[in-house]
Amino acid sequence: MTQVKEKQGASYIWPESYGNPEWLLHDRFGMFIHWGLYSLAARHEWVMNYEHIHPAEYNKYFTFFEPDLYNPKAWAKTAKEAGMKYVVLTTKHHEGFALWDSELTEYKATNTPIQKDLLAAFVEAFRAEGLKIGFYHSLIDWYHPEFPVDCVHPQREDESFKLAEKDRDISVYRAFLHGQVKELLTNYGKVDYLWFDFSYKDRGFNGKGADDWDSEGLEQMIFELQPEIILNNRLDLGRGVITPEQFQPQANITKDGKQVIWEACQTLNGSWGYDRDNLQWKSPEMLIKMLSDTVSKGGNLLLNVGPNGRGEFEKKATESLQEIGEWMRLHSRSIYGASESNFEAPLDCRFTQKGNRLYLHIHSWPFRTIHLKGLAGKIEYAQFLHDASEVKYVEYREPENYNHTAPVMKTDEVVLELPTLKPDV
Ligand code: JFZ
CATH class of the missing domain: 3.20.20.80 (Glycosidases)
Structure with missing residues (x-):
């Protein structure tokens, strides 16, 4: 059945x-x-x-x-x-x-x-x-x-x-x-x-x-x-x-x-x-x-x-x-056509994923940075979804981390888009 x-x-x-x-x-x-x-x-x-x-x-x-x-x-x-x-x-x-x-x-x-x-x-x-x-x-x-x-x-x-x-x-x-x-x-x-x-x-x-x-x-x-x-x-x-x-x-x-x-x-x-x-x-x-x-x-x-x-x-x-x-x-x-991701979202965040795009829904605004585990070397570009503005990031290999610097002021939206996850992801 x-x-x-x-x-x-x-x-x-x-x-x-x-x-x-x-x-x-x-x-x-x-x-x-x-x-x-x-x-x-x-x-x-x-x-x-x-x-x-x-x-x-x-x-x-x-x-x-x-x-x-x-x-x-x-x-x-x-x-x-x-x-x-x-x-x-x-x-x-x-x-x-x-x-x-x-x-x-x-x-x-x-x-x-x-x-x-x-x-x-x-x-x-x-x-x-x-x-x-x-x-x-x-x-x-x-x-x-x-x-x-x-x-x-x-x-x-x-x-x-x-x-x-x-x-x-x-x-x-x-x-x-x-x-x-x-x-x-x-x-x-x-x-x-x-x-x-x-x-x-x-x-x-x-x-x-x-x-x-x-x-x-x-x-x-x-x-x-x-x-x-x-x-x-x-x-x-x-x-x-x-x-x-x-x-x-x-x-x-x-x-x-x-x-x-x-x-x-x-x-x-x-x-x-x-x-x-x-x-x-x-x-x-x-x-x-x-x-x-x-x-x-x-x-x-x-x-x-x-x-x-x-x-x-x-x-x-x-x-x-x-x-x-x-x-x-x-x-x-x-949301449309998106589903869960195998990546582990940071505290108070959620990931949705669609193909090679990963969306980070930030449920609680970070003090300054967001640390994403397991993504070093895997992201080509990061932007806010609502206005397509670039989000700067720093990669650390030790410990393996991928950090975004959030704007000081919280905007009223909460999604970061991480386009083009590299194919080996
Ligand atoms: C049912 C309805 O009784 C309720 O009025 C509403 O329409 C909701 C969407 O669905 O509510 C339920 C149905 C099943 C259980 C609990 C509430 N249940 O099995 O525990």
Whole structure:
């Protein structure tokens, strides 16, 4: 099932039957969007679960869902200007609400006051900006009456639900899940990436995995409908893009000594869904560091935005994305098509490498010099990336070092480009 693919001099483990991941590896940076009824509650997308809200009560968000300012063209423009090359939108999150005009449920955007298929306009807008299209789809469904009450279900402590549990038939839900995925992969043109969420077999009572979803059958149908699609690894089949969530791995992720394809997903403020009172915003500087940190470890970054109930990104989110965009305008060549380097970066720095160019991302400004180990005799020229200004350096053979003298004042960019690594490197 799995084969090793060669890419950028590294070998990756990737299933033979899956689509070609070259574009994903090249693009490195995507936008995640969590948007649904929970955007009205405005206190985390798990609100139904955290507060054990009964579906009948949660229905108020369905009744009042009217994102009148929804303009996916503006979202797509923001993503593009931030340097993001692909997007992943929640077609349905755990709450069970469909953003598209699904024929298999009444719980969908077309039946809310907005009365629109929100996915159709979305797909069109992002394609028009040249971004690849990804669909997040929740395997979990807290609305569907046949989805068994389990350890992650909002009504897990509700006795009446527990009693009704014996009448719930997961095979009915499974057919619905497959049917909805079929709609998504049939009615919206080419879909580049399908991002399932999630399996939790060993988590607690009624935990679910591959058998519950019929992940093998699902996969088979998916590749019949969209042969080139990329899948993440949350179908519990031990394959697909590995998706560390809200943490940065210490190093590149490997399996049996080979690299895997992985993508860190990160929030702007700790919540995926719109979270009005949240004050824990990461600074743009930190987000940029996350991006270079990720690429320096051979991974991708999927950075999330949670639009509000009227369909807009928060000002704070847009501002951060704009700052990232400005950085990307000057530095994206150290990100697109780049990957980890075999050279060891100095303290508080990261290396990304593309062919014979090495990029030093300086996360913390040095006192005066940066000492690069193992590079003496290997560098022809050094420059800042943002303005192509030469950076002077001194080579020491004993101990083998390669030193850059940094300008006294810190500029607001942090990448040194070391062009033309000599071929023996
Ligand atoms: C899941 C969702 O529950 C969450 O709302 C968000 O959509 C995120 C991107 O994905 O979060 C998870 C999924 C799996 C685990 C933890 C959080 N897990 O397996 O530990």
